Amino acid sequence: MQMKNQEAFAIPNQQSAAVAARITHLIENPVQRKARAEEKRAKILRLLRDEIWTVTEVIARLLGVGYPAAHAALKAMVRDGLITSAPLHIPSRRGTSRVILHGITAQGLAYAWGLDETPLPRNPWEPSKTNALFVPHQIAIQLARGDAEEAGWREWKPARALMGQGLPKLPDAEAIDPEGNAVAIELEREIKTDKRYEAVIGAYISVIKQENRWSRIDYICPDADFAGRLARVFGRLKQLRLETRGGQPAKVGQLQPVHLGRFRFYAVGDWPNGKFIQPFMREFTGQL
Numbered sequence: 001m002q003m004k005n006q007e008a009f010a011i012p013n014q015q016s017a018a019v020a021a022r023i024t025h026l027i028e029n030p031v032q033r034k035a036r037a038e039e040k041r042a043k044i045l046r047l048l049r050d051e052i053w054t055v056t057e058v059i060a061r062l063l064g065v066g067y068p069a070a071h072a073a074l075k076a077m078v079r080d081g082l083i084t085s086a087p088l089h090i091p092s093r094r095g096t097s098r099v100i101l102h103g104i105t106a107q108g109l110a111y112a113w114g115l116d117e118t119p120l121p122r123n124p125w126e127p128s129k130t131n132a133l134f135v136p137h138q139i140a141i142q143l144a145r146g147d148a149e150e151a152g153w154r155e156w157k158p159a160r161a162l163m164g165q166g167l168p169k170l171p172d173a174e175a176i177d178p179e180g181n182a183v184a185i186e187l188e189r190e191i192k193t194d195k196r197y198e199a200v201i202g203a204y205i206s207v208i209k210q211e212n213r214w215s216r217i218d219y220i221c222p223d224a225d226f227a228g229r230l231a232r233v234f235g236r237l238k239q240l241r242l243e244t245r246g247g248q249p250a251k252v253g254q255l256q257p258v259h260l261g262r263f264r265f266y267a268v269g270d271w272p273n274g275k276f277i278q279p280f281m282r283e284f285t286g287q288l
Helices: 002-051 056-063 067-079 106-111 132-150 194-211 224-236
Strands: 083-092 095-104 154-158 173-176 182-187 216-221 239-242 251-254 263-267
Touching (some): 002 056, 002 067, 002 095, 002 106, 002 132, 056 067, 056 132, 067 083, 067 095, 132 182, 194 251, 216 224, 224 263
Parallel strands (some): 216 263
Antiparallel strands (some): 083 095, 154 173, 173 182, 239 251
């Protein structure tokens, strides 16, 4: 009987311990939820202190959550004055589409750096000054940033953060790859003239020679076919051009294979770690 009594008392004790554990878990949950929410806010503000504005799809990718959860996080930040949201109508060949942009406020910038960090000069988002024509390009660059950071890239700087540095050509972004190479990143949506690309190559090569700022330039293209055709354009060029200021004639030099070796062309689905194409100098016969 004594054994049975002990067993009878042991079961309630085990149940009590389980209940206590559940109660403790419930008490801790609000704290954990708050910590997770603060972590999400910090990630969003770190992105926006560089990019100034973004869209919900980019935030969902950044946080690794679905669209509804990203929307809820952004809505809470609007409520707290950290960001503001506004619609923008984007013209395209198929008509006009409505996009909601989320931009950082002055208060958001105040919280975008920790107290142990030195804030960089940034202006809050002004919806009226956002050019709708550039929005699709910027969204694509922000998504590429997500791909790169997931792959271990670091120190991503968008074009707006590179202004005022005297660069003859602003890339869409620059970053450091996992091997420690500084890379200029270009998102190309339309093939331009040979003369324009001669100037682009000249600008990049001059910066590499003078400052050794970048190891290479990665072009992100809509698909592999576009990448191959853009590489073909680069490969057939014979000269590079360095545009000068003050109306002076451009400086022209011979394009060398070593120059072209600095350029890689990727389909968007292959960048940053997939296969790429490099231009090679020869006359093309119509085959890539």
